Amino acid sequence: MTMNAAPAENFPAPTAPPAAETNLQAAVLVVDDSRTMRLALIRALNQLGFNNITEAANGRQAMGLIQSQSFDLMLLDMEMPEMNGMQVLLELRNDPQLGGLPVIVISGAEQVDSAVKCIEAGAEDYLPKPFNPTLLRARVTTSLEKKRLRDLDRVRLKQLQTEKELLEQMQRRLNDELAEAANYVRSILPEPTTAPLQIDWKYQPSTELGGDAFGYHWIDPEHFAVYLLDVCGHGVGASLLSVTAMNVIRSGSLANTDFRDPGAVLSGLNNAFLMEKQNNMYFTLWYGVYHMPSRTLKYSSGGHPPALLLSPAGSGPAASRQLRVPGVIVGAMEDMVYPTESCPVAPGDRLLVLCDGCYEIKDAAGNFMEFDAFEQYMRQQVAAPDALERLHSWVRERHGEGPLDDDFSIVRINF
Numbered sequence: 001m002t003m004n005a006a007p008a009e010n011f012p013a014p015t016a017p018p019a020a021e022t023n024l025q026a027a028v029l030v031v032d033d034s035r036t037m038r039l040a041l042i043r044a045l046n047q048l049g050f051n052n053i054t055e056a057a058n059g060r061q062a063m064g065l066i067q068s069q070s071f072d073l074m075l076l077d078m079e080m081p082e083m084n085g086m087q088v089l090l091e092l093r094n095d096p097q098l099g100g101l102p103v104i105v106i107s108g109a110e111q112v113d114s115a116v117k118c119i120e121a122g123a124e125d126y127l128p129k130p131f132n133p134t135l136l137r138a139r140v141t142t143s144l145e146k147k148r149l150r151d152l153d154r155v156r157l158k159q160l161q162t163e164k165e166l167l168e169q170m171q172r173r174l175n176d177e178l179a180e181a182a183n184y185v186r187s188i189l190p191e192p193t194t195a196p197l198q199i200d201w202k203y204q205p206s207t208e209l210g211g212d213a214f215g216y217h218w219i220d221p222e223h224f225a226v227y228l229l230d231v232c233g234h235g236v237g238a239s240l241l242s243v244t245a246m247n248v249i250r251s252g253s254l255a256n257t258d259f260r261d262p263g264a265v266l267s268g269l270n271n272a273f274l275m276e277k278q279n280n281m282y283f284t285l286w287y288g289v290y291h292m293p294s295r296t297l298k299y300s301s302g303g304h305p306p307a308l309l310l311s312p313a314g315s316g317p318a319a320s321r322q323l324r325v326p327g328v329i330v331g332a333m334e335d336m337v338y339p340t341e342s343c344p345v346a347p348g349d350r351l352l353v354l355c356d357g358c359y360e361i362k363d364a365a366g367n368f369m370e371f372d373a374f375e376q377y378m379r380q381q382v383a384a385p386d387a388l389e390r391l392h393s394w395v396r397e398r399h400g401e402g403p404l405d406d407d408f409s410i411v412r413i414n415f
Helices: 019-025 035-047 059-068 085-093 109-120 133-187 236-251 262-272 371-381 387-399
Strands: 027-031 052-056 073-077 103-108 125-129 198-204 212-218 223-231 283-291 296-302 307-313 316-323 341-344 350-354 408-414
Touching (some): 027 059, 035 133, 052 059, 059 073, 059 085, 073 085, 085 103, 103 133, 133 236, 198 387, 212 408, 223 350, 223 408, 236 262, 262 296, 307 371, 371 387
Parallel strands (some): 027 073, 103 125
Antiparallel strands (some): 223 283, 283 296, 350 408
8 A cells, every 4th residue: 555645753853952052143223203213222232142132113114024024033112102012012912913922011110010011912021221131132032032942842743743634634644545445345245045945144344454355156067166264364365365365266266176075175275275376365264055955055164163054843943954074274284184075955044154153242241152152042043034134233232332352254045
């Protein structure tokens, strides 16, 4: 899966220029209705290393300059005609685009209370008249350093927001691709049928992509194959392996393999999907072939739960037989031989082919349900039209809140 967005870790960490460099580059606005005071402030700032200085004679002029160009600091007199310092501060505070400009108010000794109000209105600091050059240096340097840190924080915040947006974009794309893959897995599952055999199924993966897959098809006019496999684990890797194995079975594309012989099919799949060549992934499988003229079912399995053949018994529970064949997991080692067994199938019999997720359910006390409990339940329910839905609800109830721990897959065939 190719992602166009750059990963978050590739973003360079923001860095701030040294304070001395910041002073040389800082743009300062000096606002005072007194030409003498402005010149005194400008001269003092020049001596501190500030060369980018603009002056304004009143608050109205200052606001025009602030709205047309960028400043790093403003020295603002409180008492001015047209628009005083407090009015400038209030207008700055009401404009989100301008509120970050640090302001040092300049006040006379008798205006301390007004200076405090200005600080409450958003001023960074204040400087008394007549100003002391050392105090000016301290106030200006501190204010610019605070602004520098705030600007750096804003850069970091913007970077974090960008990284979050990229991660959310990647997550949305991943979710879309997982949903598309899940839809594909469902699309290859066979449709339920009503003739010549009545077949239905229930499939519920425990995650977006499960490791279970199943199918059934006519090999020829007399032989009908049914199969269910369960790949270890979940997710993309398990799903890819299950789909690949399913396509091999459906297409009958194993060389020198008679797909009417279940044991031969498992032996061929075992050699074709050795776990050492599949990233140590393996699968279990139950594979059966029903011969319609003789009403005989041949079957074999590798590490898989038994299928269950249930026969009607009047109004009581159905009789049951576990179709179990000893065999190791598929892909464990090369040239394994899987035996084939057979049994007769009577009219009205029902076959259940399933994965262990249909019964290995851990309850709230941590106890696992055994296959026998599943068998007893299905003996009671198998004839019901919605038996598989009932089973799923029963399993969910035993499990409790949250998704099931394993995929739930079961196929029912009514002969």
